[in-house]
Amino acid sequence: MDREVAELERAIERIWEVGRGFGLDPFPTNFEIVPSTVMYEIGSYALPGRYSHWSFGKAYHRMKTMYDFGLSRIYEVVINANPSYGFLLETNSLLQNKLVIAHVMGHVDFFKNNAWFAQTNRRMVDDAATHARRISEYEFQHGRKVVERFLDAVLSIEEHVDPDAFLKRAPNGTTAPKTPRPGRYDDLLAAHELPAAPVATATRDEGPELPEKDLLGFIATHSPVLEPWQRDVVAMIREEMLYFVPQLRTKTINEGWASFWHSRIMRELDLSDDEHLEFAELHAGVVSPHTGQLNPYFVGYRILEDIERRFGRERLFEVREVESDVSLLRNYLTEELCGELDLFVYELVDEEEWTITEKRWERVRDQLVANMTNFGFPYIEVADGDYHGNRELFLRHRFEGSELDLRYARKTLENCQTLWGRPVHLETVVDGEPTTLRYDGSEHSED
Amino acid sequence: MGVQRNDWSLQRKGQIDQDRHAERVREAIRQNLGSIVSNESIILADGRKRVKVPIRSLDEYKFRFDHRKRKHVAQGDGNTSVGDVVAREPQQSQGTGRGGRRAGDQPGTEYFEAEVDVDEIARLVFEDLHLPNLQEKARREIPSRETRFTEIRRTGIMSNLDKRRSLVENIRRQARETGRAHLGPFRPEDLRYRTWEEQHAFESNAVVIAMMDVSGSMGEFKKYVARSFYFWMVRFLRTRYDNVDIVFISHHTEAKEVTEEQFFTQGESGGTVVSSAYRLALDIIAARYPTRDWNVYPFHFSDGDNYYSDNDEAVKLADELASTCNLFGYGEIGDEEGPSYRRTTGALLSIFGDRLRHTDRFAGVRIDDRADVYPALKHFFRKRGIDTD
Numbered sequence: 001m002d003r004e005v006a007e008l009e010r011a012i013e014r015i016w017e018v019g020r021g022f023g024l025d026p027f028p029t030n031f032e033i034v035p036s037t038v039m040y041e042i043g044s045y046a047l048p049g050r051y052s053h054w055s056f057g058k059a060y061h062r063m064k065t066m067y068d069f070g071l072s073r074i075y076e077v078v079i080n081a082n083p084s085y086g087f088l089l090e091t092n093s094l095l096q097n098k099l100v101i102a103h104v105m106g107h108v109d110f111f112k113n114n115a116w117f118a119q120t121n122r123r124m125v126d127d128a129a130t131h132a133r134r135i136s137e138y139e140f141q142h143g144r145k146v147v148e149r150f151l152d153a154v155l156s157i158e159e160h161v162d163p164d165a166f167l168k169r170a171p172n173g174t175t176a177p178k179t180p181r182p183g184r185y186d187d188l189l190a191a192h193e194l195p196a197a198p199v200a201t202a203t204r205d206e207g208p209e210l211p212e213k214d215l216l217g218f219i220a221t222h223s224p225v226l227e228p229w230q231r232d233v234v235a236m237i238r239e240e241m242l243y244f245v246p247q248l249r250t251k252t253i254n255e256g257w258a259s260f261w262h263s264r265i266m267r268e269l270d271l272s273d274d275e276h277l278e279f280a281e282l283h284a285g286v287v288s289p290h291t292g293q294l295n296p297y298f299v300g301y302r303i304l305e306d307i308e309r310r311f312g313r314e315r316l317f318e319v320r321e322v323e324s325d326v327s328l329l330r331n332y333l334t335e336e337l338c339g340e341l342d343l344f345v346y347e348l349v350d351e352e353e354w355t356i357t358e359k360r361w362e363r364v365r366d367q368l369v370a371n372m373t374n375f376g377f378p379y380i381e382v383a384d385g386d387y388h389g390n391r392e393l394f395l396r397h398r399f400e401g402s403e404l405d406l407r408y409a410r411k412t413l414e415n416c417q418t419l420w421g422r423p424v425h426l427e428t429v430v431d432g433e434p435t436t437l438r439y440d441g442s443e444h445s446e447d
Numbered sequence: 448m449g450v451q452r453n454d455w456s457l458q459r460k461g462q463i464d465q466d467r468h469a470e471r472v473r474e475a476i477r478q479n480l481g482s483i484v485s486n487e488s489i490i491l492a493d494g495r496k497r498v499k500v501p502i503r504s505l506d507e508y509k510f511r512f513d514h515r516k517r518k519h520v521a522q523g524d525g526n527t528s529v530g531d532v533v534a535r536e537p538q539q540s541q542g543t544g545r546g547g548r549r550a551g552d553q554p555g556t557e558y559f560e561a562e563v564d565v566d567e568i569a570r571l572v573f574e575d576l577h578l579p580n581l582q583e584k585a586r587r588e589i590p591s592r593e594t595r596f597t598e599i600r601r602t603g604i605m606s607n608l609d610k611r612r613s614l615v616e617n618i619r620r621q622a623r624e625t626g627r628a629h630l631g632p633f634r635p636e637d638l639r640y641r642t643w644e645e646q647h648a649f650e651s652n653a654v655v656i657a658m659m660d661v662s663g664s665m666g667e668f669k670k671y672v673a674r675s676f677y678f679w680m681v682r683f684l685r686t687r688y689d690n691v692d693i694v695f696i697s698h699h700t701e702a703k704e705v706t707e708e709q710f711f712t713q714g715e716s717g718g719t720v721v722s723s724a725y726r727l728a729l730d731i732i733a734a735r736y737p738t739r740d741w742n743v744y745p746f747h748f749s750d751g752d753n754y755y756s757d758n759d760e761a762v763k764l765a766d767e768l769a770s771t772c773n774l775f776g777y778g779e780i781g782d783e784e785g786p787s788y789r790r791t792t793g794a795l796l797s798i799f800g801d802r803l804r805h806t807d808r809f810a811g812v813r814i815d816d817r818a819d820v821y822p823a824l825k826h827f828f829r830k831r832g833i834d835t836d
Contacts, residue, residue: 016448029448031450032450032452034455055468057464057466057468058505088450157509159509160510290522295522342525342527347517347518347519348515351536354535355531356533357518358529367520368520377509378511397510402518405514415508
């Protein structure tokens with residue numbers, strides 16, 4: 001074992017000890033030292049061993065180019081799993097990697113203890129590899145181009161899943177009675193052990209419950225045209241998206257939490273003067289304000305520090321357990337913080353100038369919360385899968401004040417049509433008027 | 448818990464998908480050649496090998512908000528107040544919409560910019576282009592060299608070993624010596640080598656006469672179109688044919704022969720007398736490029752706004768060009784985004800269409816949009832007539 005590895009192992013041990021002393025409670029974590037190409041690969045795919053698609057290659061190329069030109073640098077990649085995985089860049093200095101390890105510890109603690117992550121698949125790395133194998137098998141069977149075009153269509157609506165489906169109640173307000181579902185191994189059971197035939201066959205005729213936010217799931221189940229392998233691909237992409245949604249929903253609080261703890265942990269380590277200086281510089285870089293933008297590391301970090309100051313550390317751990325970005329900002333962004341961070345609302349005025357139009361803190365807060373709702377994507381739901389009694393798909397954009405990019409909406413509608421095979425409709429608002437976009441497979445129309 | 452260091456040297460997933468992306472970029476370029484061909488960054492590449500061109504079809508489409516119609520939140524330096532301007536929209540994205548309703552159709556700068564190799568674009572553009580009606584002429588033949596592997600020999604260099612034939616020879620020898628056809632140990636006499644010879648394909652003499660209207664009515668857009676056409680034409684002739692002469696003529700009321708550099712950079716003004724250019728072209732042909740010895744290709748770009756009194760003369764000389772040369776190409780450039788019906792009569796193209804007698808060797812196109820340059824190239828340089836390939 002080389003010296004660097006031994007040194008890092010000692011550092012991990014120490015950092016974990018300090019973190020636990022503060023009350024952090026992460027999953028066990030495996031660290032791996034990787035070259036930059038691998039770092040950027042995992043960074044651009046978001047999971048190691050994921051399926052192939054050109055869009056990942058595009059992201060990879062962009063990241064690598066930025067790195068080669070010295071424009072950006074990823075310091076850490078961490079995977080939500082049990083055990084978790086942390087990746088360390090081999091060209092990092094020991095001190096940089098110590099900071100990364102402490103930061104990763106914060107993330108892994110958050111993965112394990114934040115309620116929004118409770119439903120995530122902690123074996124996603126294995127499952128993603130299985131998905132990759134299945135998709136490459138489909139490429140072999142049906143041709144790479146065919147699978148690629150199909151993935152293009154699926155990925156264009158991948159965000160439209162329902163991460164909160166598990167919160168849904170049965171229609172009468174009670175939870176549905178637990179009857180075992182028929183399974184493929186029933187014939188292995190003795191006849192007297194077989195569950196009584198389900199009585200509820202009639203409910204199937206009533207069709208799916210609507211509206212349905214889970215567009216991917218709806219298409220996988222009800223599309224009139226998809227082949228079995230295509231349904232499988234849709235289901236796999238859906239599962240991976242459900243895994244990622246909690247990360248999209250907790251970007252600010254999660255990065256704030258990890259930054260908060262890396263700074264507290266690093267202060268407890270025995271660092272030389274040089275190392276102290278290097279750490280201070282790095283930390284200042286991570287949690288610096290980006291003027292004209294919004295740095296989630298910085299905003300999250302400042303809000304969490306403010307919570308600790310006002311309510312004490314115990315409250316901080318409560319916040320880590322129950323809040324997402326939306327609720328963190330709604331509950332804890334104060335007038336003082338808005339002023340300190342100099343937050344403002346800006347918009348395009350006269351098609352020409354991006355102008356600050358609002359600085360009243362409650363309005364700013366509400367706009368920020370609105371923009372983060374549904375993790376920043378328009379809320380689209382299936383309103384009808386049998387529109388016109390003709391198996392046409394009717395989607396509804398739940399309009400909350402922001403209009404859609406029409407060119408993109410039409411192109412995405414084309415992809416929906418590919419997946420549904422029959423005409424598709426999207427009800428939305430265009431220039432203040434309720435409008436329904438329609439694509440029938442050859443032509444766009446609207447009314 | 449612990450730290451690992453594994454060997455990732457065989458890992459190249461990112462690279463493979465990067466190649467898939469590159470493949471998509473090439474596909475998209477092929478589909479968008481029309482707009483790429485007349486993109487400024489290429490025409491004005493000025494010797495640079497790689498340029499960036501916008502390609503729309505590589506966007507990853509999603510349901511997303513129109514960011515121009517949305518309110519955003521950001522952070523200031525501590526001193527911002529309502530009314531401060533934080534950024535300005537780039538101006539060029541305006542004025543292209545047809546009514547306010549389509550605002551979402553022009554999201555300005557948000558498409559994918561692909562870095563392309565100018566040579567690669569050139570290769571795609573030139574794929575199907577030829578000098579039309581090319582004939583063998585008597586004098587000063589222009590050789591183009593080509594290497595072909597044509598022969599098999601018993602001696603040669605190892606890198607040219609013909610493995611299949613060597614295997615066959617080995618099996619043959621085994622059959623002769625042992626009575627059974629099978630593969631045995633190799634001996635030097637089994638080995639066969641491929642060898643090449645240089646083929647001299649003779650192309651015929653050719654000259655292209657590039658004429659361009661530089662009168663006052665040729666605005667920025669029209670000059671740009673004419674220059675992008677000639678940019679590609681010159682490049683095409685220089686890459687494909689070893690030695691084609693190109694004569695540059697610019698004209699307003701008078702024509703003069705100019706250098707390539709002057710041709711592409713100089714602006715002029717004044718009225719338009721098209722016949723002046725045709726007369727100069729005919730004079731140059733007679734003096735330096737007799738059609739008995741040369742394949743001659745005159746091309747002319749203009750906005751067709753000729754002096755009315757010159758039209759008869761222009762038609763007469765054009766007829767002479769079309770009857771003596773291999774192909775006379777005329778491109779008429781309309782106003783950018785102007786209605787295409789505006790000049791269907793009265794302009795030179797329609798007059799040529801009505802009154803030229805030698806129409807089989809005349810090719811006329813109309814260009815109203817930058818994207819028409821590529822079709823024009825294809826129209827002029829498509830295969831027709833006799834070909835000596």
